[in-house]
Structures are given as structure tokens and as C-alpha cells.
Amino acid sequence: MQINSILIAEDDPHIRRVSEIALRRSGFEVAAVADGAEALQLLEDRLFDLVVLDGMMPKLDGLEACRQIKGNPRTAHVPVIMLSARTQATDEAAGLAAGACAYIRKPFNALELGDRIREICGATA
Secondary structure: OEOOEEEEEOOOHHHHHHHHHHHHHOOOEEEEEOOHHHHHHHHHHOOOOEEEEEOOOOOOOHHHHHHHHHHOOOOOOOOEEEEEOOOOHHHHHHHHHOOOOEEEEOOOOHHHHHHHHHHHHOOEO
């Protein structure tokens, strides 16, 4: 699968910025927003090849944003990766049940995020 553009929804400004920089350095085009509601709004205007959602965000958390992405026929095909500080097996199961193709636990190595995305999606940038 060809992954060129990635949308990141992350409420922590530091994690959002570091992830954005790391993914750009890995060759991806990246847009970053602060919560799930902003992600859904941006997806109305533009499709991305992949969405990375933080599990816990204000306004609309990652689980509900993922459900809405997967429930929309226009965006249902877009892979979603959950990125969360919730580390219980039940949290991961909830993310996958919501439609995510993978669940990455925080803390994570931002420098390896592009490699993880390629590994998960079998992607090339």
C-alpha cells in the first residue's frame, strides 16, 4: 500500500510536533490537528492515506473518531492507527474493535514511527 499523506490527531502539542517532524523526515506528507473533531473536519475536505489517532483527546476521543471514520463510506477504506497511553489489553482490543488496523502504545520512539507505519501497512513512502 502506498502511503504518502498522513493525518495525525494528537492533543499533546509536543508529541504532535515531534511526530509530525519525524514522519516528514521519513518522507511522508503530514497534517496535524489537536483532536478527533478537527480530524473529522479535515477529512471532509481532504482524504489522507493514513490517520494516526491519539486515544484520549478532548472534544472527540480517538475511539469515537475511529468509529466515525470507519462508519463513513467515503473514509472507511483509510487505515487508522491508534496511538495511546492506555496500555491494557482491553484498551488495545477496544481500538481494534473500533476499526483501527494497529495500536501503538505510548511512550513510543518518534524516530521509529515512520518505520512502524511502513511495517504495519506494508507501505512505501
